[in-house]
Amino acid sequence: MLIESIRRCSHGAMICLLAVAVEAVLIESTAVAERPDQAERRRQVQLKKYEALQEKFAKSLSDVAAQCDQNGFPKQAAAIRELGVPLPVDDLRTLELPDKIQPDIANNLSPAERRWRVELRHLQQEQAIQLYLLAQRVLEIGEVRLAYQLIQEAVRQDPDNKSVRSFLGYERSGDEWTTPFLARMRQKHYVDTEKFGWLPRDHVKRYENGERYFRSGRGSVGRWVSAAQEAELRRSFKNAWEVESEHYLVKTNHSLERGVELSRQLEQFYRVFFQTFSGFLTTQDQRSSLAKGRRRSTRNQFEIHYFSNKEDYVEALRPQVPEISITTGLYLSGTGIAYFYHQPEMDDDPEGPATRTIFHEATHQLFAETRKTRRKSLMVGEHAHFWIIEGIACYMESFAKKGDRYELGDPMYQRFRAARYRYLEDDYYIPLGRFASQGANEIQHSIEIRKLYSQASGLTHFFMHYKDGKYRDALIEHLSQLYSTNLRVRERPATLPQLIGTDYKTLDEQYGEYMRAEQEKLTARAEK
Template identity: 30%
Template sequence: MIPLSDIYFSRRSVRLRLVVRFWNTVRTLQAGLLFCLLAPQTLAADDALATRQQAARSDFAQKLDGLAKKCVELELLDQAKTTREWIIDRDPNRQYIFVPRQSDPTEPAEDAPRVVRQWHAKFRESLSDFAEQLFQIAKAYAESGDGTTAYQLLHEVAWHDPQHSQAKRALATSPSFSERISRRAGTRTHRDFGWLRRTYWQIESDHYRITTSHSAEAGVELARKLDLLHSVWRQVFFRYWSASESLAERMRGGNARLGKQKKLDVVLFRDRDEYVEQLQKHEPQIAMSLGYYLKGQQTAFFYAGDESVVPTWFHEATHQLFQEFGNAIDEVGETSNFWLAEGIAVYMESLIDFGGHCTLGGFDADRLQFARARALGGQFYMPLDEMVSLGREGLQKHEEIGRIYTQSAGIVHFLMDGQHGKYRRSLVDLVSLLYLGRVRSDSLPRLVDLPLAELDEAYTQFLAVRDDDLRFLNPPAHRRNLGLGRTSVSDAGAERLRGSEQLQWLDLSFTKITDKAISHLADASRLRQLNVEGTAVGDKAIASLAGLRKLEELDLSSTNVTDASLEQLSRFDKLKVLWLTNTSVSDAGIAKLARLTALELLEVSNTKVTAEGLKSLQEKLPKLNREQ
């Protein structure tokens, strides 16, 4: 394994200044190096602290459950709901990050009944007690050298108990949960974009300076989103921008600085047209992008009016955070591991805000779905020993660049969240090496202490999805793409797909589903692509799809559908691609598809359809183009 000293003390001037300032002796630096050599003992201590943390969470959940039951007895149903919802059912293969608020959302109104105020007092008492337990555990983590877990727990402490003075003090140099945002109209013509005075706005939050030509409201909303990302990024990548010994010192009452503090610059254009027009001089291919971070100007550029690009905001803002905090080199991954720069930014696109706490990752993260489909479907997988050897030029000129980027997202999700976060610390260290310019093609296997071939196998296992996993499926509003093909999902798991109004692509191919699973998709009115190849789906399932009138692509290959289904399918007037390979359909059945004027591809290999039957249909559907 690569000792931590190889990574952190490579930032020699920065780290030595911190050590001298906070410890004032060379002996302490030597102790820090000795700690790096005692990694096994540290891991054992972390295991003990993890057990202690789990016990505290279990006790806390039991207390709140008891309080909720008491509320039900007293017919305080709203309070019972609030109490129960405070307990988060955690997916072990997903990150939960807390962003404290300055106000208490559970505070009763002044004229609330006495019994409600009594509930609130008991509720806050339970939260404060639990917060203190977490603080002591965080302190132990910091002393053991795990600043990341300690830093995250401190934020959770402040989330449960906003008045916890010691946690607030420890986080004082990182006001990540402040809600201060100012706004003012521009007072002079903008020197770069030519906007006249009072036709653009300047927004300032704790972490960002945003200039926008859209509206003050749009700028403020962007600031809120980016401040959230900023807090989450700092918690996940604490090892990148700060040092555990600094946090431990603050928790002892010292005044150590945790790391660089600066405000980041962002421009939000009025719309996409203005975005392209203004940035073409810097990047000729800007029209192909949805957001852009210009390192030379240390500024991120976005455009307003399209909520679908918010993940891209997080992606480009992540590049900005890595470049502007720490001692990042200008061009990362020149000789190896360039995949990681994009993979880690794509991972941050999975951020979901639940109003107080956020999640990252998860089996249902949007960009992970395509990596799963390609790997498990045998469409594409580049062995890790080949991928890590690709530098910037080698990857950007590779003929499979798009698929490599997709796989990069999958690999980062695996290293971040697989096996309950087993490789998370190693991945953050790999990112540090990348941005310091010290990464090598053998850095990943050395950090995880495993041959890359074994990581390849572990990644494939990570991609598997079981019915139990769907218990943690994101809320319907966050389901756009879901690739479950070639997993062990059955009707029992598919039941959790109910209410997926935003779902656009769903792959259930070669799973254990039957017609019953398809009945749960009745609300998926925006579904455009559905793949159920190789399943026990039959004619009854097609009847269940009647309301999905936006379907453009449907794969029914190797299913039990018959000619009877094709009458139903003839009503899907937006259908462009239909796969019926290895089914029992015949000429009589496909003749019913003559109403599908948008149909461009019909695949009927290994069916009862004859060349004459297909030709007859092609004569009625001029867009249908299938080689004979």
């Protein structure tokens, strides 16, 4: 079943209601600085430099791989050649980076093996340096998406490059890579346990033995109780467990263990979200700051309330949201909090609809809270362009781990399958110009809301992936203006045709071509 989202104004707050029926900080932007064709030409120049760098690197790797073949290391030779194949330009995956520094190459290897391993390490380190230098240059002229692609490739080749790691927010501590939050927790003598999350070092054994340290609130005197006693004490949400991580504060009366699981899941989602969206900076100072390797300033943690059951969830939120019983989760802009409750099917299907709801609402929260303004303003998408507000949240539901990477935009995800079916089989499509003119109220009260959400999902996939992400920058700029803290920009954002340099009719035609091509590719893949 598809999950449809219902967004309405309630008591002056924007809410997102999810009914079961089926900020990378975004930096302020006020204008389009150059024509789209100029930006594309500039991007192509930088891509050619990147391609030349990669071609030279691949040739050097091929020489090392040949040494491996000659000395009886065929598997290693194949892996080395694979390193010479760059990540696709349209890649929306992030690597899971190692925490530990790579060990030195052992001295007890055979001379032949040590020779090729030393040469490989040197080549990868040098390639990472060159990629980082190129990333700095393209950042300074505003090509941020390409810069992040270069950084991804650099950290893939050398995960211990200090400049690259600093760019991504890490710092070295002994033989590990850490973040300011991790360093702070370690200074407090806390350790990150797999089951219970961060605990004082001297509490770990007692937790493993079934004891729990209970405090009714921060600053209060705590006492040791049994796990069963703590569960009873925390049944009331006012005594909820608080699970703190780098970017999130999860409060839950379900269980400490589930709170830790959710916190870790959201941290991975946050990382992918900001690597995908946060690079689209507009001011020279902001670009220069990143180019010099300075870390982004951090904001307060994003707050999540996770209730043990639907009854607690409804009781807590009904005063603010009368329709709360039809929802499975929501982000409430008035509080800045995203709310969810535990659904038993999550235990059997951790990647099912309930989890997708969390990604959907977390997307609304990240976009809105990183661009929040205290001044009275229009609800985002209130009068027009509402399709992309929900479309991007539906798109982010596709977040998934594949091997050692996290990915977005799997064309087989249910939202995108439904979009192709609506377009190709049902012959359902509202021209983009008319769709973009619709605001929140018109879309949310439409009797065709499911079809509208399917189309919004398909269009978002198109703008994110068409021709190696050709329109992705324009889409993110469009979102940036819709969420702008400059009220004039928010109320009169540039349209997608204006940002791209085309017209709605052309985009409609390209969307149709894209839908047909995607279906043909998937059909051919299935027939193999």
